[in-house]
Structure formats: structure tokens, C-alpha cells
Amino acid sequence: MRALPVGDDALLVEVSSGTEARALHAELARRRAEGSLVVREIVPAARTVLLDGLADPARWTAELTGSRIPPAPPRARALLELPVRYDGPDLAAVAAHWGVAEREVARVHAGTEFTVAFCGFAPGFGYLTGLPARYDVPRRATPRTTVPAGAVALAGPYTGVYPRSSPGGWQLIGTTDAVLWDHTWTPAALLSPGTRVRFVPAEDV
Amino acid sequence: MSDRALLVVRSGALTTVQDLGRPGNAHLGVPRSGALDPPAAALVNRLVGNPPGAAVLETTLNGCAVRPRRTVTVAVGGAPGPVTVGGRAAPWGAPVTVPAGEVLEVGAATAGVRGYLAVSGGIAVEPVLGSRATDLLSGLGPAPLTDGTVLPLGPPAGPPERVDAVPQPMPPAELVLRVTLGPRADWFTPGAVRDLATRAYRVSTAGNRIGLRTEGPALERARHGELPSEGMVLGAVQVPPDGRPVVFLADHPTTGGYPVIAVVRSADLPAAAQAVPGTPVRFVPVGRR
Numbered sequence: 001m002r003a004l005p006v007g008d009d010a011l012l013v014e015v016s017s018g019t020e021a022r023a024l025h026a027e028l029a030r031r032r033a034e035g036s037l038v039v040r041e042i043v044p045a046a047r048t049v050l051l052d053g054l055a056d057p058a059r060w061t062a063e064l065t066g067s068r069i070p071p072a073p074p075r076a077r078a079l080l081e082l083p084v085r086y087d088g089p090d091l092a093a094v095a096a097h098w099g100v101a102e103r104e105v106a107r108v109h110a111g112t113e114f115t116v117a118f119c120g121f122a123p124g125f126g127y128l129t130g131l132p133a134r135y136d137v138p139r140r141a142t143p144r145t146t147v148p149a150g151a152v153a154l155a156g157p158y159t160g161v162y163p164r165s166s167p168g169g170w171q172l173i174g175t176t177d178a179v180l181w182d183h184t185w186t187p188a189a190l191l192s193p194g195t196r197v198r199f200v201p202a203e204d205v
Numbered sequence: 206m207s208d209r210a211l212l213v214v215r216s217g218a219l220t221t222v223q224d225l226g227r228p229g230n231a232h233l234g235v236p237r238s239g240a241l242d243p244p245a246a247a248l249v250n251r252l253v254g255n256p257p258g259a260a261v262l263e264t265t266l267n268g269c270a271v272r273p274r275r276t277v278t279v280a281v282g283g284a285p286g287p288v289t290v291g292g293r294a295a296p297w298g299a300p301v302t303v304p305a306g307e308v309l310e311v312g313a314a315t316a317g318v319r320g321y322l323a324v325s326g327g328i329a330v331e332p333v334l335g336s337r338a339t340d341l342l343s344g345l346g347p348a349p350l351t352d353g354t355v356l357p358l359g360p361p362a363g364p365p366e367r368v369d370a371v372p373q374p375m376p377p378a379e380l381v382l383r384v385t386l387g388p389r390a391d392w393f394t395p396g397a398v399r400d401l402a403t404r405a406y407r408v409s410t411a412g413n414r415i416g417l418r419t420e421g422p423a424l425e426r427a428r429h430g431e432l433p434s435e436g437m438v439l440g441a442v443q444v445p446p447d448g449r450p451v452v453f454l455a456d457h458p459t460t461g462g463y464p465v466i467a468v469v470r471s472a473d474l475p476a477a478a479q480a481v482p483g484t485p486v487r488f489v490p491v492g493r494r
Contacts, residue, residue, distance in 0.1 A: 004388035007468030008494050010438050012388045041231040043436030045460050050436025052231070119234035120434060120460030123343050127434070164344075183333045183345070189233040 001069070003061040010052040013064055017047070018117055018129055018157075023072040024049050025118075025193055044118040044193045046127075077196050082161070084110070084152055084199040088172035090140070094154060097137045105173060108135065109199060114159055116195040124163035124181035126191030133157065143169030150176045152199065161191070174199070208274040211324060213354040214308055215270035220350045221339035221414075222328050223321075224260040230334055231459040237439060238340035239455050241414060241478035242319050245283035248371065249323035252280035252300045254363035259327030260337040262350070264320040268311035269350070271322070275305045277358065278325040278365045282373055284317030284479060298373055300365040317376030317479040329359035341414045342456040376479035380408065380486045382452065382469045384442060385493050389432065389464035393444070397424040401442075401450065401466060406486040409449070414456040416443075417477050419486055423448025424466065434460045440469035442488070450488070452477055 001024070004012040013028075015021050025044035028051065031037040037060075040053025054060055086106035095102045114130035131154075139155045144167065147153070151162045153170035160170060163180035176199075180190045191197065213220075223246060226239025240246035240263055247257050262269065268286055278300050281288050288295045291307040303309045311320055330337050330347045339346040350356075390398055406421035424444050437443070441453040443463045452469055454477070467488065469477065480486070 005385070005493060006388045006438055006465070007385055007440060008470065010468075012435060040228055041436075043231045043459060045435040046433030048433075048435040050231075050438070052436065052438050053228075118434070118460065119232060120458065121234060123230075123233060123235045123345060125234050187233060188230075188235075188334060193232055 001064065003064050005057060005061070006050070006052070009054050009057060010050060011054060011057050011060055013049045013051065014047060019072075020069065021045070021047055021049060022115065022117060022194070024069050026072040027069050045120070046117070077194055079113070079196045079198055080190070081198050081200045082176050082178045083202060084174045084176045085202045086174040088152065088174045090171035091173050094137055094171050094173055098135055106201060109159070109173065110201050114197040116191045116193050116197065117158070118193050119189060119191070122163060122166060124189035124191065125160055126189070126195070128159040128191070128197055129157060131157065131159065137171050139169040140171060143167055147172065148175070150178070150180075152176055163189075207357075208305070209326065209358045209360070210274045211328070211356045211358055212272045212274070213269065213350045213352060213356065214272050215310075216350040216352050216354065217264050217267050217269035219265040220269045221263050221341070222260050222330055222347050222356070223263040223338050224336055225258050226338050226455060227334045227336035227345070231436065234343070234459050235334060235345065236340050236342050236456050236459060238336065238338040238346065240321065241455055242283050242321065242475040244475055245319070245321045245373065246323075248373065249280040249282040249321045250327075252282070252366045252368070252371070253278045253323045253325045254361060254365045255323055255325065255327050256362055259323065259359070259362070260330065262322040262328065264311060264322065266318055267313040268320055269322070270308055270310040272308045273303055273305060273324070273358070277303050278361075279303050279309055280323050281311050281320060283319050283321040284314035284376060285373075286314040286320060287312035298371060299368065316481075318481055319478050324358055325361040325365065326359040329357040340456050342458060374476070376481070377476045377484060380476055380480040380484050381489060382473050382477065382486065383489050383491045384467035384469050386467045386490055387465075390466050392426055392428045392432070392464040393466055394425045394427045397426070398466070400424060401488050402490050406450070406488070408480045408482050408484040408486060410482040412482070414454055416454055416457060417452040417480070419450050419452070421449065421486075424450065426464075432462050432464050434462045437461045437465070438468060440471055440474055441465040442467045442469060454478060
């Protein structure tokens, strides 16, 4: 683990895996909740956690570099079930990448427990991890100008759900009717970092 | 709607509602947003007796025109330009009374880019995650104004400031941006870091509320391949594949996959928001405080 200074009041804490990043995020969130860490933003990402708006970044550099981060508590959050229809236009392309039948893509995806590693790209867009590395898929060579809200999609090691219609380059494998974002909710995003997710198919697969 | 409202007569090139933004939500993918020139927004609010967090209008290059339904106090600041009320010249950078039904015209900026118009009571559109700011990246907050938009106003909070005019910084003829190197300066060649610190850049026409784009020497990468997505800060100098540095402004994405070579001191960002395309830019590395 190393802490890279970012400007005058932020630190980018870098670890070597997504699992460690999740554990680090959970630990920093815990310290913030107990009051020992005062910071404006804690932004987890693929291999890093950004602490933005720190009063004393030098102190935290020393503190984090010397400390051991406990593994993320495995069942800390309730499991969220998202209804899904595996009807995406890229289902065949993903099946070809995986070297399996389309029904098998649905079976594997629905049989996986995901965790929201981080959010980005758009409000409420979560990057979900959980699929084994052999199921990584590339982004589409040509992004779509419009991806509908509720599209369930794959890119690299991640699964994502588009909270609203937007351009997008991910491979679309399905659709959910779940509402992903409502600014009157607290938090406004259904999928926030650490949330555990399972996709539940509308019909048997 | 009550008469506490403002009709947009001429929306201008791009006029948005702005306040202090919605920091604290980056982990949900929500940009901070808010006024690009916060001191200018705070000043016009103070001039009309509003609290610092009241929502104002942020104009772009050619101002806007509005007609209040009841008499209000307004103040125009940021990028300087002509101000008229009912066709008669009125002061810029000072409290001005606009009688009910008269048109306040904020003309084209004579320097700078972003003008700020505060109205007593503040723009009272419905807040989203605690802020009324228009976020052009994610679409949160009210849409950019169009002709005919009616904006609700809040109740006046206090009396207008009793001053004739207050000094405001002039938009920069040369934009000097103090930067601290990193977090990803090691993704670039030593020559690229030297280029950033010594070569001449200019403000590109392609900039917006998301980022100030520059034209100048492309910065050469030492490391290739993809950087896994990581959290981004306001003022980050991100270098996309074309090698031209982009300075992240208020509507910047919360995470990104292009390396950040340096970060601009936040005190220098209001000037960045006022630098017209073509303005020379110098990046000056400084130590951390």
C-alpha cells in the first residue's frame, strides 16, 4: 500500500488488487464513521481509494503506510436482488467471447454474487465485480450513441447497469426494470460501494 | 406561480443555475458541480444580501436578460460587461434595483468568460442532493436556461450591502496555474514534465464546465497501457491520449482512467474559469504546503 499526494489536501491510496481496495474502503469508511477520519470525499476505484479534502494529508500518509488493513467483512451488507431479463443485443457476442451458449451466459451471470466495487461514469452507475477473470470481455469496438436505462452490461471484469439512457460502450446482455437512482432517496443510488447484488432472471435459465 | 419569480427573456450562449455544488457524493458518481468562479458568485450574493450558498445565474461570454415579476435587488459580477435596466445603463459589480416588469440586460463580457447574476432571495429551484447547481456532465439540477424559462425566487434574506462598487479581479491576460506534481507524473517522461513546466500552452476553444482544455506541446507518456479507473479531484491536470493537458473544473467526472500529471492549486481555478480561448497558459510547479 502506498499513498500518493494529490494537490494540497488529497491522497490517492493505492493497493494491489480490487479486493484490497474494497477492504481499504470499508476500513476508511469505518474510521470516518467513528470520527477519527475527517474528510470531504472517500472515492473507491479499481485499485485505489481517494481521500479528498483532508486537513492533514501528511499525517494520513504516515498512518496508512504503516498500518495493516483488515479484510472487508464478507457479509456486512444485505444482498440486493435485481430482476433481469437476459435479452441484450450483445448476448451472442458475449457468449462467443466466453465460448459458451447464450443460455450459459445467463446461467453463469445469474449464479454469481456481485459486489459494487465503486461508482463512476454517471450518478448511480456501479462497477460490480464477482465474475471470474476468464469471463472478462472487451468493450464494444464502436460505442452505442444510446444505451437504454436499465441495460445490464459487461466490460472488462465489471458488470454495470445503466441508471438512465446514455451513450455507452459496454456489451449489453440484459435489462432490469429496477430503478437505480432517485435523488429523493438517501443514498440516492441503489448501488453504492460495498452493496452485494444478485441478478434474478424473470424466467428459468 | 407567485410573483416572486424571474422570466428569462434572453438565455444567452449558456446560462446555468449555480451555487456551492454538491460535494460529498463523489463515491456515488456525482460530480461536485457549483459555480466555476466561487469568489465572484459569493461577492454578488453578498452585494444583494444573500447568504453565500444562495443560487445565482452563471452566464457564458454573452450574458443574459431577465425580467422580475416583483421589484428585486440584483448584482452582476465575474466577467465584466455592460448592464442595463429598462434600457438605461446600470452599474456592474454593485447592487442595482430592478423594478417589477423591467428588463435587466447583462451584455456581452468585455473580458473574461463567466458572469454571475445574483438576485435578492436567490434562485429557488428545487435542490437535488442539497444543491440547485446545474451539472452539465451528469444532468443533475435544472437544465440550462432557455428563453421563456420562469425561475422561482426565494424570500430576501437580508438588506443589500451598502456599497457603491467593490474591486473584483480582472480576467487574466496570462493564466498562471500553480501546480503540484503527481499523483501520476511518473507515467510521463522527464521531458514531458519539463515541457509542462516550461512550454507555452493556450486555452483551447473546446473547454467547458467539465474542463479547461489546452493547446500546446503533447506530453509524452513513459508508461503505456491503461490506468485502472481512479478518483479525480477538482484541478486535476489530466492528460488524455492526444497529450494535451485538461484542467478539471467543477463538473469533472468523479473517476477517470487517464493519468493526472499534476494538480492546480484551488486558488488559481477561478482565474482558469475566466480565461478566454487563446489566453496563454503557464503551469508553474510549486511545492506542497
